[in-house]
Amino acid sequence: MAVNSEEDVFFVSDSGIHQRGVFAKCFIPRESYIVEYIGERITKEESIQRALDWEKYAREQDKGVVYIFELNDEYDIDGNNEENPARLINHSCKENAESVVVDDSIWIVAKRDIEEQEEITFDYGYDMEHFLDHKCNCGSGNCFGYIVRRDQRKKLKRMLNASKRTAQQVSALLLKESQV
């Protein structure tokens, strides 16, 4: 269900989370389709190459890298283009939207009711290996401090708390594990 097919229900503005963000122009009820994630359709092979290139670039520039979305087993969508405002949606540890694949297209859908002027966010779903490269500044009460997918936050938290290791040491350990 699109909220209003005639007109956008969102706008782009400066964000307290990171650079620019996407905000609700009106009240958006739960399960509404907010914006399509538009981009170039690329093969998995191309996708992996681009992701590697960006990971390096993003680390140098402190930019977000979550521009590639999985469409299906064969193709991904590369949303890194001006025509795709959804690329500006920020991560939050307490997100109010999620990406959903519908008939060969990707949509950002409201997970709960979103108030007018509220920033629209979703979980970037980054693996924990590179947590140090992606600090989170989402400001939610349960902010994890790093952009890490939800199902890995507990484990990482345990690793950070349980030992006298520094975050740098935990990061080195995770990277080593991931390369085995």
Ligand SMILES: [Zn+2]
């Ligand atoms: Zn956060």
